[in-house]
Amino acid sequence: xxxxxxxxxxxxxxxxxxxxxxxxxxxxxxxxxxxxxxxxxxxxxxxxxxxxxxxxxxxxxxxxxxxxxxxxxxxxxxxxxxxxxxxxxxxxxxxxxxxxxxxxxxxxxxxxxxxxxxxxxxxxxxxxxxxxxxxxxxxxxxxxxxxxxxxxxxxxxxxx
Numbered sequence: 001x002x003x004x005x006x007x008x009x010x011x012x013x014x015x016x017x018x019x020x021x022x023x024x025x026x027x028x029x030x031x032x033x034x035x036x037x038x039x040x041x042x043x044x045x046x047x048x049x050x051x052x053x054x055x056x057x058x059x060x061x062x063x064x065x066x067x068x069x070x071x072x073x074x075x076x077x078x079x080x081x082x083x084x085x086x087x088x089x090x091x092x093x094x095x096x097x098x099x100x101x102x103x104x105x106x107x108x109x110x111x112x113x114x115x116x117x118x119x120x121x122x123x124x125x126x127x128x129x130x131x132x133x134x135x136x137x138x139x140x141x142x143x144x145x146x147x148x149x150x151x152x153x154x155x156x157x158x159x160x
Contacts, residue, residue, distance in 0.1 A: 003138070004040040004077060004101070012036050013103050013143055015043060016079040017150050023048030023056070030153035031056045031081055035064050035097070038075035044068070056080065057088035061095035074098035081150045082109045083141060085122055089129035093137060100126070102141035103150040 004012070012034060019032025031049040033056040036042065045067075047060035057080050064073055077099035078092055083106045092100065109121055130137045 002038070002040065003099075004036075004140070008040045009079075009101050009140060009143060010146065012040075012043075012077070012079045013081070013101060013146050013150075015046075016081050017103070017146070017153070019046045019048050019056070020081045020150070020153055024153055024157060030157050033057045033060045033078060033080040035060055036077045036079060038072075040077065044076065055085065055088050057084045058091040061088070061091040061097060064097060065095040070096040077101060081153075082106070084126045084129075086124050086126075086129050089126040093130060093133050093135065096135075097137075098135075099138045100130075100141065101139075101143065102126070103143050104147040105142045108142065108147060108151060109154060 016032045016034045019034060020030045023032055024030040029049040034046045035044045037044050045060060045063060047056045049056045050059055057078060060078065073096045076097055078097045079101045081103045083102045083104065084092060085106065106121055106123065106125065127139060130139065
């Protein structure tokens with residue numbers, strides 16, 4: 001199982017951010033996620049945010065678990081614009097997706113959302129959720145060089 005290169009991380013995270021932009025254009029919260037195959041290039045599926053309960057990452061992980069074998073998913077990478085919340089990290093864990101890349105942290109997201117009713121951001125890092133499990137999910141994030149680019153969508157959305 002090969003790990004993504006820095007160039008692949010940046011490229012795929014930008015693809016996830018394009019999904020977030022599409023989500024925003026369709027009137028949803030600006031979150032986007034993609035599932036990338038073990039070759040670190042092929043996008044197997046993408047998912048935007050649906051609503052407050054159906055986050056991009058959890059919907060994608062559930063769909064992936066229905067379409068792909070768990071051994072295959074363990075070699076795949078979930079890319080997401082913001083650090084997965086506890087629900088999304090748990091869903092990724094149970095779906096057996098073995099790698100995660102995220103752009104900005106929950107703490108960075110909280111600076112944009114504040115105490116918004118539609119996104120009461122939790123201060124619970126995904127690493128804490130994954131570390132409570134029995135499987136070692138590999139994690140890259142935050143990716144600081146894209147945090148501002150990703151954050152701009154949130155700055156514009158949550159301030160409105």
